[in-house]
Amino acid sequence: MSLRKHKKALQALAHLAGWAVFFRLTLPDNELMQRNLLPVVGNMTLLVGYFYLNMNLLIPSLLSRKKVMAYMGVTLFCFFLICFALPSLVHQFHDFGRPPDGMPFSHRPFDRFPPHGDSLLHGKISRRQLYSMRLNNPTVQFLFVFIISAGLKVLTQWYREQQQLLEMEKSKIQAELSFLKTQIHPHFLFNCLNSIYYMTLSKDDKAPKTVLSLADFLRFVITESDSNLIPMEKEINMLEEYLNLQRLRTSEKFELQFVKDGNFGEYSIMPLTFIPFVENAFKYGISAHSNCFIHIGIKMDSGMLTFACDNSVMPAVKNYVRSSGVGLENIKKRLELAYPDRYSLKIGEDRLVFHVKLQIRIV
Numbered sequence: 001m002s003l004r005k006h007k008k009a010l011q012a013l014a015h016l017a018g019w020a021v022f023f024r025l026t027l028p029d030n031e032l033m034q035r036n037l038l039p040v041v042g043n044m045t046l047l048v049g050y051f052y053l054n055m056n057l058l059i060p061s062l063l064s065r066k067k068v069m070a071y072m073g074v075t076l077f078c079f080f081l082i083c084f085a086l087p088s089l090v091h092q093f094h095d096f097g098r099p100p101d102g103m104p105f106s107h108r109p110f111d112r113f114p115p116h117g118d119s120l121l122h123g124k125i126s127r128r129q130l131y132s133m134r135l136n137n138p139t140v141q142f143l144f145v146f147i148i149s150a151g152l153k154v155l156t157q158w159y160r161e162q163q164q165l166l167e168m169e170k171s172k173i174q175a176e177l178s179f180l181k182t183q184i185h186p187h188f189l190f191n192c193l194n195s196i197y198y199m200t201l202s203k204d205d206k207a208p209k210t211v212l213s214l215a216d217f218l219r220f221v222i223t224e225s226d227s228n229l230i231p232m233e234k235e236i237n238m239l240e241e242y243l244n245l246q247r248l249r250t251s252e253k254f255e256l257q258f259v260k261d262g263n264f265g266e267y268s269i270m271p272l273t274f275i276p277f278v279e280n281a282f283k284y285g286i287s288a289h290s291n292c293f294i295h296i297g298i299k300m301d302s303g304m305l306t307f308a309c310d311n312s313v314m315p316a317v318k319n320y321v322r323s324s325g326v327g328l329e330n331i332k333k334r335l336e337l338a339y340p341d342r343y344s345l346k347i348g349e350d351r352l353v354f355h356v357k358l359q360i361r362i363v
Helices: 003-026 030-035 037-063 068-094 127-135 138-201 207-224 232-247 275-285 315-321 325-338
Strands: 254-261 292-301 304-312 343-349 353-361
Touching: 003 037, 003 138, 037 068, 037 138, 068 138, 138 207, 207 232, 232 254, 232 275, 232 292, 275 292, 275 304, 275 325, 275 353, 325 343
Parallel strands: 254 292
Antiparallel strands: 292 304, 304 353, 343 353
């Protein structure tokens, strides 16, 4: 059975159970039921019909469209029809309310109270019989059906609207993530092509290898970034490929450290999480004429991912570091969408060292 059919079956069972409880509380005892079967069945049929009429037609077509006066008018019409007009017709044509010849007054059908007011005090009527007599009132029955049907419809509409809002929010987040991913590719590609351009100007023999490495890397990035999550190991492998690509254009004065700690095999992460931080470090933290470094560490401990990236800051570009760049602003937005209230990001500068520390609760 499909999920939709299973849900409908559960709803049908819930309605049947609700009506069984309602009939058990409101129907008269067996003796009165047998003598007045047609009026009782007719009254219950009208109440059931009004229940679904109010829930499936009147509220959606009138009240939901702010036609309050029309809804009140139809509700009052149904009230008088079910509680007064139709019972009056039944009384006339079914001899409703007249006891058979010789029957004592106290056995008249649907009598609400015994002839003597002190009978309840002497224990002649049980508490259950008293409740039953009160619930046998057509007005009470109609109000009960009206309140339950209106309440169920309002709750159902509220739940449906909440689900629609969640779906819209989810679609919006997915659209924003897809847009931000498309921004990463041209930004990274621009930086790499710019490096290759300078390598070709200097006729560096590493240029052809760099082009091939870039092609392989971009193929990997484009394929994997279409997913919302990728295995952690793939993300780390992607980072290592990126570092190898960047090493081709660094000098001997550059120091690169990359340390991994922990078991990453069972975890997944948003694609392109680490590269924007490392890209920013290469953009502002290396120089062909001065000693420079980039130290990267990734650690996984009981579902808590810690990524740290420290890089030297060249005095000539120090003012530009504070702006963080397009890549860092992009990753901040993506982290907020993908891991709300589950991540912390600290970015700062201390004595010409730029620090990035990202922590994400993966599970």
